[in-house]
Amino acid sequence: MAWLKNIGPGPLVAAAFIGPGTVTVCTLAGVNFGFVLLWTIVLSIIATIVLQEMAARLGIVTQKGLSEVIREEIKNKYIKAVAILLILFAIVIGNAAYEAGNITGSVLGFESLIGKLNINIGSRSINGVSIIIGxxxxxxxxLGNYKVLERVLIFLVVIMSIAFVITAVLTEPDFSExxxxxxxxxxxxxSLLTIVGLIGTTVVPYNLFLHASLVKEKWKSKNDLKYARKDLIIAVVLGGVVSMCIIISAAAIQTQDIKNATDLAKGLAPFFGSYAKVFLAIGLFAAGITSAITAPLAAAYVANGCLGWNANLRAKKFRMVWMFILLLGIILSSISIKPIEIIKFAQVANGILLPVIAGFLLWIMNRSLVLETYKNSLTQNILGFIILTITIFLGAKSLLTVFNVI
Structure with missing residues (x-):
């Protein structure tokens, strides 16, 4: 059981990218295109592993977070100011917008199992489940205890994985297809926008910051790199399997009238019984609550690194950041406000941020002064530049989509 001691940040990264947004995009991919876009998940897994390994290596070797290293390594004060502002707005404000969606996704899964729990205050109805999840x-x-947080999220990721795998198996898919x-x-x-969406919900900027910060909570020695890599590969592949299972489950639905994961749960029930609905609801609940925890955590690490604060889980400023994001998410989710304009802004910022951060990461990973002998190899650079090209394409597509150009 010694290997269990070295499982940690990887599942948290998987927990972060398998949120309600991923569940919805995978559902629509399965409903509209069947199994045809499963290859996109394989590409996403490879890209995620390559970039996240760089972030993990940076965190373990330097014992610093990615935003902290970017702040230290950019010497031009104007470029530094632009980079820090872009990172802060995209991650902190963006995660605040997405947090409402994370909590709402968890609420939908919870309500599929036990029904609604509304609290009436005057003329306004507040969703009680949002408050409970919050x-x-x-x-x-x-609690500020990394080990407790890690174990809870690993447990939820395992539950989520089992739930979605069972749901997919219940649909009796053609494995050769x-x-x-x-x-x-x-x-x-x-299918182009769906492909962009599938890759974009897996390769996410805030995970690079989250991973670099979390590995130094878990490991202090450069000799632990092998454990970090194994942990990452297992977790991201598992996350990819979950995404595939959602696509496979959705492909079994005969109607096109499916818009989200709760519609998928309803659509599966007549064909595969109530068990499919139950397992899917459990999976959606776990996906929502894991993302609802990791999004504020990532934003707090980013703010601390960008502003030069003490990135301690129990530090007052650290707590203030995640409290703000979590509270905003609870409020928006409980009163059923859809922060469309904020989410559009977050999409624009993340569309710009992903290639920028991937570029910064590649630059830093080739700096001997920062990483010494642990800098990128030729193979890692080639893979990194291919992924950078893909992220530029994704960023351009997401911007054009938000502004209704395509």
Whole structure:
């Protein structure tokens, strides 16, 4: 059981990218294109592992977070100011916008199992489940104990994985078709934005910051790099399997009238019984609550690194950042406000940020003064530059989509 001691930040990264947004995009991919876009998840897994390994290596070797290293290594004060402002706005404000979606996703899963729990205050109805989920997330974050947080999130990721795998198996898919479309890239008509969405929900900027910060909580020695890599690969592949299982489950639905994961749960029930609905609801609840915990945590690490604060889980300023994001998410979710304009801003900022951060990361990973003998190899650089090209494409597409150009 010694290997269990070296499982940690990886599942937290998987917990962060398998949120309600990923569940929804994967659902729509399965409903609209069947198994055809499964190859996109394989590409996303490879890209995520390559970039996240760099972030983890940076965190362990330097014992600093990514935003902290960027702040220290950019010497031009104007470029530094622009980079810090962009990172702060995209991650802190962006995660505040997405937090409402994370909590709402968890609420939808919870309500699919036990029904609604509304609290009437005057003429306004408040969703009580949002508040309950917010309190759970608050308690776990306020403890300020990395080991407790790690174990809870690992447990939730395992529950989420089992739930989605069972749901996919219940639909009795054709495994030869699954294998074919996993290994063969195809681009059916009208699939481009879905492909962009599938990759974009897996390769996310805030995970790079989160991972670099979390590994130094877990490991202090450069000799631990091998454990960090193993932990990352297992967790990200598992996350990819979860995404594939959602696509496979959605592909079993015969109707196109599916817009989100709760519609998927309802659509599966007539064909595969109430068990499919139950497992899918459990998976959605776990996906929502894990992202509801990791998004504020990532934002707090980013703010601390950018502003030069003490990135301690129990530090007052650290807590103030995640409290703000969590509270905003609870409020927006409980009164059912859809922060569309804020989310659009977050998409624009993240669309710009991902290639910028990938570029900064590649630059830093080649600096001998920072990483000494642990800098990137030629192979890592080639893979990194291929992924950078993809992120520039994704960023351009997301910007054009937000502004309704395409």
């Amino acid at each position: 309190i759970i997330a608050f308690a776990l974050l306020y 699954i294998l074919k479309h996993t290994l063969t890239p195809t681009f059916p008509k009208g």
